[in-house]
Amino acid sequence: MFHEVWILFKKDLLQEFRSKAAINAIFLFSIVTLTAVSYSIGSHAISNFILAALLWIVIVFSALSAFSHIFLKEEEAQTADTLKLIAQPTPIFLSKWLFNTLLLTLLLMVIVPLFIAVFNFQVKNIPLLLLSIFLGDIGLASGGTIVAALIAKASRRGALFSVLSFPILLPVMVVGISAAQIAFTQEGSPLFPSEITALFAYDVVLFTTSLMLFDFIWND
Amino acid sequence: MKLQVDNIYKRYNRRYILKDISFTAARGQSVALTGPNGSGKTTLIKVLSQIVRPDKGEMQFSIEDTIIPREELNRHIGLVGPYLQLYQELTAYENLIFIAGLRRVNNAVDRIKKLAGEVGLEKHMHRAVHTYSSGMKQRLKYMFALMGDPDYLFVDEPTSNLDKAGIDWVYSLLAGWKKEKVLVFATNDEPDLEFADKVVSVVS
Numbered sequence: 001m002f003h004e005v006w007i008l009f010k011k012d013l014l015q016e017f018r019s020k021a022a023i024n025a026i027f028l029f030s031i032v033t034l035t036a037v038s039y040s041i042g043s044h045a046i047s048n049f050i051l052a053a054l055l056w057i058v059i060v061f062s063a064l065s066a067f068s069h070i071f072l073k074e075e076e077a078q079t080a081d082t083l084k085l086i087a088q089p090t091p092i093f094l095s096k097w098l099f100n101t102l103l104l105t106l107l108l109m110v111i112v113p114l115f116i117a118v119f120n121f122q123v124k125n126i127p128l129l130l131l132s133i134f135l136g137d138i139g140l141a142s143g144g145t146i147v148a149a150l151i152a153k154a155s156r157r158g159a160l161f162s163v164l165s166f167p168i169l170l171p172v173m174v175v176g177i178s179a180a181q182i183a184f185t186q187e188g189s190p191l192f193p194s195e196i197t198a199l200f201a202y203d204v205v206l207f208t209t210s211l212m213l214f215d216f217i218w219n220d
Numbered sequence: 221m222k223l224q225v226d227n228i229y230k231r232y233n234r235r236y237i238l239k240d241i242s243f244t245a246a247r248g249q250s251v252a253l254t255g256p257n258g259s260g261k262t263t264l265i266k267v268l269s270q271i272v273r274p275d276k277g278e279m280q281f282s283i284e285d286t287i288i289p290r291e292e293l294n295r296h297i298g299l300v301g302p303y304l305q306l307y308q309e310l311t312a313y314e315n316l317i318f319i320a321g322l323r324r325v326n327n328a329v330d331r332i333k334k335l336a337g338e339v340g341l342e343k344h345m346h347r348a349v350h351t352y353s354s355g356m357k358q359r360l361k362y363m364f365a366l367m368g369d370p371d372y373l374f375v376d377e378p379t380s381n382l383d384k385a386g387i388d389w390v391y392s393l394l395a396g397w398k399k400e401k402v403l404v405f406a407t408n409d410e411p412d413l414e415f416a417d418k419v420v421s422v423v424s
Contacts, residue, residue: 003321004322007321010318010321011318015307015310018310019309077307077308078303078305079307081266081271081304081305082304082305082307084270084271085270085297085299085304086294086319086322087294087322088294220273
């Protein structure tokens with residue numbers, strides 16, 4: 001199965017390399033959001049608690065802008081039937097999930113240092129921030145991928161994707177904000193506070209449920 | 221090698237597109253599906269290819285009396301149809317390497333060269349598919365379907381978009397194919413029906 005996942009993932013990478021549709025959407029949206037937030041705050045002093053919330057708002061909404069592409073492009077190009085013919089649902093889901101995870105990881109590698117530089121503050125617990133963002137990345141990609149599959153065949157997909165994704169991804173955002181607040185404000189705080197346990201547990205539930213449901217969503 | 225289709229039903233909304241369709245096809249036998257436009261030929265081809273799940277009914281694909289498990293079926297099936305699109309931004313070669321990877325085709329490059337020579341696309345393999353004409357795309361779809369050397373070939377409108385040379389190639393392919401494998405094709409063209417050992421009329 002991993003061989004199939006790798007072949008499907010490579011195909012998605014090659015397509016993205018040619019079209020740059022998802023990567024352009026996610027990076028442009030995140031840069032625009034970050035610029036808008038920094039201009040609206042200006043030179044006012046802002047607490048690290050609020051900065052943690054702003055960081056996660058930028059991350060979540062940038063992810064929402066890009067995740068729907070992964071199945072939408074198959075429907076729009078009428079290649080969804082081709083995919084159904086040549087591959088099993090599980091490798092398809094895993095390859096799409098892997099692609100969305102990679103896409104968001106690339107974004108996070110750019111947007112998090114940029115956010116810290118723009119708002120010029122010091123992170124007190126960098127390992128905790130990295131761990132919470134990594135777990136958030138996995139959760140967002142799992143939820144985003146399954147909802148993308150769900151809405152791919154619907155009309156008025158754009159609005160539907162945000163409406164359906166938001167309640168699923170909200171726990172990731174809320175717990176991620178809480179973990180970032182600790183990382184931004186408490187030096188020497190533990191690496192595994194309850195927020196990390198909660199994020200990990202939610203990731204496991206979201207990923208497993210998505211994987212189990214995908215067969216029904218994809219074929220019906 | 222055998223295909224047994226028993227009492228297939230499929231409905232969209234409240235209308236039955238397929239109702240009680242049954243037939244068998246064994247190795248060396250070809251089946252033509254005929255019927256007016258909208259009668260469900262395409263839906264039946266999609267059901268046979270596992271793209272669409274039937275509401276009721278059974279299908280058994282077997283090789284030497286051993287039933288092929290559902291999760292392995294796609295390795296044994298090839299499909300050519302107007303609705304089956306290839307990846308437009310990739311080259312023909314990349315599309316074929318992609319399917320060869322999934323089907324674990326040995327000597328994929330040699331197989332691509334051989335098939336490209338047969339369909340007359342050997343000089344166009346490194347062009348993006350979106351630059352192909354509709355006839356070239358149809359030839360490429362045949363290559364895509366044949367890359368994994370499937371045991372069951374389903375073809376919807378076998379000669380659509382093809383010129384005389386293309387039609388001749390498809391006819392020679394179908395003639396050779398039906399001797400060794402199971403072939404099911406949907407058509408309303410009289411010349412295509414010459415390749416059918418059995419005709420199933422699909423009426424919704």
